[in-house]
Amino acid sequence: MKIERIEALPIRLPLKAVATLSRGVSRTLEEGKQLVLVKMTADDGSVGWGEAGPSRRWSAETIHSCYTSIRHTLAPALIGRDPFDIAGLHAAMNAELAPGLDPGQPVAKAALDLAAHDLVCRKLGINLQAWLGAKGADRIELAYLVSAPDPEGTAKSVQAGLAEGYRAFKVKVGHEPRLDIERVRIVLDLAKGCTVWPDANQGYALEDALRAARGFEALGIELFEQPIAMADFYGMKKLLSATRMSIALDEAAMGLPLVIDLIRREAIEALVIKVNKTGGIHYARQLCDLARNAGLKLIGSGLMDAPIGFAASVHLFAAYGIDYPCDLNGPQHIAGDYLAQPLPMQGRFALVPQLPGLGVVMDEQKIAAFALKL
Numbered sequence: 001m002k003i004e005r006i007e008a009l010p011i012r013l014p015l016k017a018v019a020t021l022s023r024g025v026s027r028t029l030e031e032g033k034q035l036v037l038v039k040m041t042a043d044d045g046s047v048g049w050g051e052a053g054p055s056r057r058w059s060a061e062t063i064h065s066c067y068t069s070i071r072h073t074l075a076p077a078l079i080g081r082d083p084f085d086i087a088g089l090h091a092a093m094n095a096e097l098a099p100g101l102d103p104g105q106p107v108a109k110a111a112l113d114l115a116a117h118d119l120v121c122r123k124l125g126i127n128l129q130a131w132l133g134a135k136g137a138d139r140i141e142l143a144y145l146v147s148a149p150d151p152e153g154t155a156k157s158v159q160a161g162l163a164e165g166y167r168a169f170k171v172k173v174g175h176e177p178r179l180d181i182e183r184v185r186i187v188l189d190l191a192k193g194c195t196v197w198p199d200a201n202q203g204y205a206l207e208d209a210l211r212a213a214r215g216f217e218a219l220g221i222e223l224f225e226q227p228i229a230m231a232d233f234y235g236m237k238k239l240l241s242a243t244r245m246s247i248a249l250d251e252a253a254m255g256l257p258l259v260i261d262l263i264r265r266e267a268i269e270a271l272v273i274k275v276n277k278t279g280g281i282h283y284a285r286q287l288c289d290l291a292r293n294a295g296l297k298l299i300g301s302g303l304m305d306a307p308i309g310f311a312a313s314v315h316l317f318a319a320y321g322i323d324y325p326c327d328l329n330g331p332q333h334i335a336g337d338y339l340a341q342p343l344p345m346q347g348r349f350a351l352v353p354q355l356p357g358l359g360v361v362m363d364e365q366k367i368a369a370f371a372l373k374l
């Protein structure tokens with residue numbers, strides 16, 4: 001079997017709300033959720049779908065960089081290759097766009113990785129979780145994202161999440177420690193008995209991170225995500241020894257070489273796994289295995305994923321049995337989709353799709369209606 005054709009289709013889905021990170025909104029309402037869909041077709045007519053949905057305030061990739069890299073560099077390297085040789089596909093992509101401190105434009109590579117996984121699983125008539133060979137769970141609990149940077153907006157957001165039935169809240173911090181501690185206190189007061197944890201997205205200087213950590217710990221918080229700059233390994237060790245909380249690394253833990261180095265330095269206790277930041281399922285599953293075998297907590301997250309990225313994440317997280325409710329906040333923020341039938345949901349739980357592949361049934365008329373000119 002050989003990959004015969006790869007199409008890159010940029011689209012824009014409307015947003016119902018923005019998410020605010022320490023650097024600013026991850027994407028504006030006007031920008032919407034911009035994606036490059038990838039349709040991979042094999043010489044026997046088998047098809048698989050993937051997508052790249054970068055956030056330029058989270059990592060260095062943009063919708064334009066994903067589109068040009070997929071179209072001109074990555075896709076041509078895969079034509080004529082066997083889609084079942086997923087490791088070979090990644091080797092070919094890495095020969096074209098070299099890995100560095102991250103896997104080398106991982107969000108763009110993830111689109112092709114997901115399309116290949118979707119294609120081979122559809123061909124075999126199994127879902128992605130079966131391909132992964134583990135059934136840790138058959139559904140994933142979702143967390144609600146609280147990102148309004150002011151106390152009033154924070155309270156409103158928690159109330160909206162509670163009204164929708166959510167029992168876990170991730171709070172975006174990284175602004176000013178006193179204000180952030182107050183916002184987390186508001187969340188805990190309103191969401192009694194719920195799982196709550198802050199994520200600073202590298203927003204604090206070390207001194208502020210230590211101050212914030214003392215405040216969060218006093219409130220009973222147990223997990224604090226990416227408090228400081230991703231390259232500050234000294235600061236991470238200092239934070240770990242200063243608090244009883246687990247420090248979860250996200251931006252600092254993009255790929256295998258860095259995570260292995262962090263484990264050797266005893267600078268990581270909890271790993272945030274994202275299908276897109278790692279370059280797709282191929283590396284994400286290796287990171288999950290590494291984390292499990294090294295005794296790290298495994299935290300599931302995404303980049304405001306549309307249904308393809310969302311479904312892939314649900315298969316992966318359910319296979320490994322993730323430790324916390326997952327911050328897959330696409331359904332909370334994105335107002336439309338390209339599906340012919342909705343993904344299976346049960347309140348705040350995402351069920352593992354049972355259809356072959358990722359379990360997404362695409363509506364190509366909808367895709368055409370959302371087309372984005374780049």
Ligand SMILES: [Mg+2]
Nearest residue numbers: 199225226250
């Ligand atoms: Mg994070």
